[in-house]
Amino acid sequence: MNIQSIYQLYSISSGVEINSKKVKKGSIFVALKGKNFDGNQFAYEAISNGAILAVVDNKKYVRCKKIIFVYNTLYFLHQLAMYHRYRFHHIPIIAITGSNGKTTTKELTAAILSKKYNKVHSTKNNFNNHIGISLTILSMPIDTQISVMEIGANHEKEIEKMCSIIDPDYGYITNFGIAHLEGFKSIEGIIRSKLELYNFLKKKIKSCLNGDDPIQLSNSKGMKRYIFSEKKTTDINIEYLWTKNSIKSILSIKNKKIVSSLIGDYNLYNIASAITIGIYFKISLKKIKEAVEEYVPNNYRSQILIKKNTKIIVDCYNANPTSMMKALTFFNNIQGNKIAILGDMLELGFFSNNEHDKIISFLEKSNINIIFLIGNIFFNTKKTSQRIKKFMNKKNFVEWIQKYSIQKMDYILIKGSRKIALESLIDLI
Known part of the structure; x- marks a missing residue:
């Protein structure tokens, strides 16, 4: 089947899926591969779940007429999208x-x-x-x-x-x-x-x-x-x-x-x-x-929650050195008693330690009352301020907070990279 023929089928389908478990009746399943998975293995499952077509790039998984082979499924997905855009x-x-x-x-x-x-x-x-x-x-x-x-x-x-x-x-x-x-x-x-x-x-x-x-x-x-x-x-x-x-x-x-x-x-x-x-x-x-x-922000981006008269600034959908420093500069300027709960900034490679050290240097000079740092990278930074408490991981922080609790504050900032998922801490505050 060429791209035009498949597109005609797509135009009457219920959409494209890359997860066999999310396949809707009448959809097209495209089997993609990653470091830890091979979507080709789930092509027949996708057909069983209601897909009208499954596209694979490994011939051994072509087990019925509804499964077709292409040389590269990711390239195929790009081509199908480009054809739709062209139309x-x-x-x-x-x-x-x-x-x-x-x-x-x-x-x-x-x-x-x-x-x-x-x-x-x-x-x-x-x-x-x-x-x-x-x-x-x-x-x-x-x-x-x-x-x-x-x-x-x-x-x-x-x-x-x-x-x-x-x-x-x-x-x-x-x-x-x-x-x-x-x-x-x-x-x-x-x-x-x-x-x-x-x-x-x-x-x-x-x-x-x-x-x-x-x-x-x-x-x-x-x-x-x-x-x-x-x-x-x-x-x-x-x-x-x-x-x-x-x-x-x-x-x-x-x-x-x-x-x-x-x-x-x-x-x-x-x-x-x-x-x-x-x-x-x-x-x-x-x-x-x-x-x-x-417009009200959601998904843990620039949200403000109020719990027991404390304003919690939830900005933990993601973090990098630029966004972290901007958030902390803003937070430092707010008047009142404040706590910052910060998670590691990921995907920085060789620059990681240096960028985390820069954040520490800012925090040491800040007027933030208490700072909690969560994650292996922050944990291994040097610190001089007594206001900074470090935890190897989120589990250790949760154990600490359940034992000691956080004192009442006017403001709490929560920020960290997506994989740290600091939003799970909101209910504990």
Whole structure:
């Protein structure tokens, strides 16, 4: 079967699945392989669970007519997604990448666009890698009016590859922070990687740019740009009203004050970029204000929970040196008694110890009353402050907190990498 024939089958299917246990009746199962699994082994199970077709790249698993062989199932998945995008090239796609703030910016942008468009498609969950992007494209209904897609990466040329799959019309880079250094090797590698989006978009319609970011400005010359900044000479002039004692992110545009439920100054650019994209697509400021102020963060990103009069800032969906330092700087400026519960920052490779030491140095000079550090990397750092308590793992911390409990505070910050899953501690506080 060629890609056109399979696509015809896909067009009447209930979608594409890569997990045989999640197969829906009438879906297509694509058998992918990873370090610890081989999806080919589950092709027949997928058919038994209701799939109308299973695609494998190992001939020995072709056990019935509904199972077909291709030379590489991942390449096949990319090709099927590209074909779907080609068929619906008229649907505008906005691609968002960057080291921090991708998901928040994507969700805000989708919320704003929904004030004008009835059918806004966007990346679900964390489907932002080369597999997730393909599944996201294939989940785009034919009546989609506009789509917002998040692109993640942990090594160079990955964003370039994903752009070739989704063929975005517009794009925005949130920032160039220190993240995934294990794959990128250096900050220069991070910058080159993120700029792959702008390089792809040079012949496209427009890119949204943060005019306060010199890296973006200098590397986007010659592009069709739509720039926001505090400078009045840019396309969109935004005034940031956040102060050191503020918790919520507040800004103003054309004298219209917008108060977001998002916290801290580090979310201001995320909000500003989503507003700028909304203005470009001719959405009224009234509707934009409604969308931003209605948006409530979830998934442990910049959430505020209140328990026993203590405000718990839950920002533990992920962490890297840039996002950690921004969160701690914001937290340090808040007035009141404070506790920080921090987990290891992962995927930093050779730079890991040094980056964790930098966080420790900041904490030692901070005004945070008590600091709990969780994870093997933090545990092996040097510390001098009596305010810092270290635990090898989360289990050890849980045992300590059940024995001693945490004293009452005005604020608690919880932040760490996704694999540390610090949100499980919320009920113990």
